[in-house]
Amino acid sequence: MSRIARRFATLRQQGRGALIPYVEACDPDYDTSLAILRGMPGAGADLIEVGVPFSDPSADGPTIQKAALRGLRGGSSMKRVLEMVAAFRAGDDETPIILMGYTNPIEAYGPERFCVDAKAVGVDGLIVVDMPPEEADLLAGPAAAAGLDIIRLVAPTTPDDRLPVVFNGASGFVYYVSITGVTGTRTASTDELAHALPRLRRATDLPIAIGFGIRTPELAANAVRAADAAVVASALLNTLEGTLDPDGRATARTVPAVLEQLRGLADAVHAVSKTGSK
């Protein structure tokens, strides 16, 4: 069983939902992002998404765009991202790590070598934003061979008859992009979620995470009431940005501020009892 499957199985037994925070690699520098990553499980993260900075994040809103730019200025490269995961794994063998990014840096690294190296350092799953099922063959073979989960995105615009296409080849969990839009902007209403989730449940047995627009403990709790996990990215990145000095460098506040916010989100998520629900 993969780390991701194991983690969701444990959470289900405990009747809990999951909080999945996001950290952008090398934002604003390697050491700071590694310190945040290392502190996340202790602050209540159940799984962690590590953002791989890309120069042209066309599906992301201003917050993640700026984080990606800071990451690139902070010395990020695919090699550096993998080093960071390896450093994290040296102290944590349980918390699943999912890399989230765009196709081109993976293509430049070489899809096969990437999957092998990612697995070797302890990556568990991949979310490639601009790789819909129609283009998934680039990674499907190498990821399966290496034992990496491919986490598929599904959107409000995905019609019912397309759901089997999207879920074919998906593993780990499913990521529901709860709004039509870029990251860090609008929030889906409870009604919208109540409508969307049953539709997805009918089409997959995989756990479902909700992302995009979750910025407060209340919204995170709402999300795990409807689904199995809540992804929080822009809210944490905004906090991080707010702690930087005028030159964009980390300060003593940076790591604690992000982890403190994460703790609040995690407490709200973990207070939701999911016993009896699927």
Add this chain to the structure above:
Amino acid sequence: MSATDTQAGANSLRSGPDGRGRFGIFGGRFVAETLMPLLLELDGAYKAAQADPEFRRELDYYLKDYVGRPSPLWFARRMTEQLGGAKIYMKREELNHTGSHKLNNVMGQILLARRMGRTRIVAETGAGQHGVATATVCALFGMKCAIYMGATDVERQKPNVFRMRLLGAEVVPVTAGAGTLKDAMNEAMRDWVTNVHDTYFLVGTVAGPHPYPQMVRDFQSIIGVETKEQIMAAEGRLPDTIVAAIGGGSNAMGIFHPFLDDPEVRLIGVEAAGCGLDSGRTAASIERGKPGVLHGNRTYLLQDEDGQITEAHSISAGLDYPGVGPEHSWLSDIGRAEYVGATDEEALDAFQLCTRTEGIIPALESAHAIAYAAKIAPEMGRDKIIVINISGRGDKDIFTVAEHLGVKL
């Protein structure tokens, strides 16, 4: 376009893309899932429109009476004499309404958007020519229009920005990155993904996810179809060489495509070499890039070792893009078309050459094609024929040119 021109046999180079939107390894649909259903819908709607004679009739009507087609094929006598080699013909796309080839594509897509029931248009623009063309048809059909334009380009293409605003479009300056076409494209995609319910993304070149590269090429192919008829009428044979500038590659694809199966016709795409192909400040994606994935398709891209896209540079805002349409990448790999560079300086010289010998002020984009044609024409015999695609007129560029010539306007 006559039926025979759109029908390509199995061995034809004109039959691409395949069902996945690929030209060889290039092309595809690398977009977020939110957009995938829309691309599938668009593909279906485009196929239905292609099969509907009424759509063709409607498009032909607007192309003739509004765009002003056909555009002439002009024999450039004085430039030919001055260069002393091959006969030079110019395909006069700068005479189209709004001053460039861009309206050919925009007219096709706006009619499609209307068929699809969309009420709001978003588009990216570099030089502003595509933005102006888009704002124009939005005025014509009373549709809402948002144009994304890099902040750098807003600055260097002021007349076009004003034109778009006059036409009722909202021009949104994009400050991300270097503030040029690539950043405008990102921002237009973000708008589209946010407003999918009523918005149509009107891509301005043969790039983006499938079916855009195919669709834009088809709409621009009118350039090559007319050129073929006109050169046959004028010379009784096909040209030896066709030269066109390459930004995303739409004017070039439009004039190349009807000639792909005529191997005797040499096809040359001229990329912006900027400060020189090896200066590191260039927009020559095919000559200096590597295959990668950006803006929904796999193609040649200017990028670093880590797959980060690097900034392009060109004096011409319309060529200042680190990618190129996927069909060009394929044509380059299979050797059917050649891709070369012209520098900023060469383009400026050609701009003046064309102005002084033909009384035609070309767009700086088109001046890149003229520059390369002027280089090879003297080496070709006087019995040879070159066709240059004059993709646009240069009124928008006079400020940039004046600055480079040290003239204060």
